[in-house]
Amino acid sequence: MERKYWVPALERAQDVLQLVAAGPSKLKLMDLSAATGINKSTMFSLLHTMETLNWVIKEKGDTYALGSFFGMIGNAYFSGMSLVKLFEEKASRSVERLGETIQLGRLEKGELVYLAKKEGATQVRLISEPGMRLPAYATAMGKVLLAARADKQVLSYYEEGSFQSYTPNTVQSGEELLVQLRIARENGYAVDQEEVVLGFCCIAMPILDRNGESIAAVSCSMPVHQWTVKQDLAKQEMKLLAHALSAVF
Template identity: 30%
Template sequence: MSITDKSSQTVKSADRVLDIFELFGEVEARELSLMDITRQLELPASSVFKILQNLVHRGYLDKDENGKTFRLGYKIFQIGAKYAQQTNLTTEFQYIAGQIVSEVNEAVYLAIRSDRNILYIAEKQSTHHVRFISHLGMKLPLHTTAMGKLFLSAMTDDDVVQLYREQELGLLTDHTISDLKKLVGQLQEIRQAGVAYSEGEAVQGIRCVAAPIYNANQELIAAMSISIPTNRWKEDTWSQMTELVVQGAKKLTSIQYYQAT
């Protein structure tokens, strides 16, 4: 085989990998089988199978327990989170979050939705030794976090029920909401209040308050939260944190609006 032939083969393999990623981005289904992919891309099953196994091994795809269906993996979202760091949203977040930390010295986070999870894309930490430490690209289930509940509250109750139709609400702590009816009821309260709370539901001993961030079309695109360990929790501090996160989220929403006009 000539050098030209080898080069062509390498590019062809890369194209197939990219075709697979683009297919996941185009179809409505979150999971695809080997046959789904080979049929829609008109590729040989043997070649696609080897590519899928490599992508699973590298974390770019996940497969179900039976190894029959595949979906996008955590590595894709980590890369997306790093890209998001370069956007104006995360740049402005750092400035606003810095002001909040200087006032209350508690950690501030920014997250977007990733399927049934939130994906942390930015943070500003406090100087306390005892604190909740996230990392960029970390994912937590929507129903366990204040920011995640905001994304669920933007959906209709029927859509929320449909989202969890085939999956139970997983437990991360003793305080995690495990009853779908209770979750739906809490989402109704969040829609009225405009803010969401979590009390040790994702991380034991950590309370969070979150507010929504919208784009110019009034679509929920991100959420901002402040976290505090329960041993530092005070009612007056909690009220101050709620006001700060709401105002911070409104500032970020305003920035999205003016950038679009």
């Protein structure tokens, strides 16, 4: 590409962002300066500007992580993803049969990132939107994807005492989480029983690539009064939908 109109500051910012994305909450100003060759004064200005723009956030230990800006623009990116497009096509049948909301998500470290959602014919609207993130341990999709990881890797995502309680049913410790993941491995699916929002339950199944590795998950969420009526049908539909989306990529 011709560099006649190149903006070096943007290139430097991209280099910093790539490092922060690869090692969230690990790198300080000095680390980023050493890794990029950008002097400390310039690095300070870059980070200050990016922090103001919410491109990065500075954490307690003076390390950096990506900021909320990338979540805000993520929806445009997700809409162009082939898996999302296939989900939009395939999920309609399940939504029709269940009358409930179906969601697609993937795991990023210890967080569940929502990629897409198809609303059911219900007056109750879920808070999840594409680009939104929640701790994986609190969600059915997050847990079914964590279940594919080794226990040691799962525990590395969370510090004891850092588990956020969304409801009284939310996982409170690594030990409790591992128990739920063992159940998820045995069942082949995971559930959220009023763990994120009181009054709502959810069931999730993993989407597998050609190597049998979990790459994403689908879930069905519904009010708890529908759970006893539709739980078995939801499990069946999520299994069919996950299978339809698996081994395609």
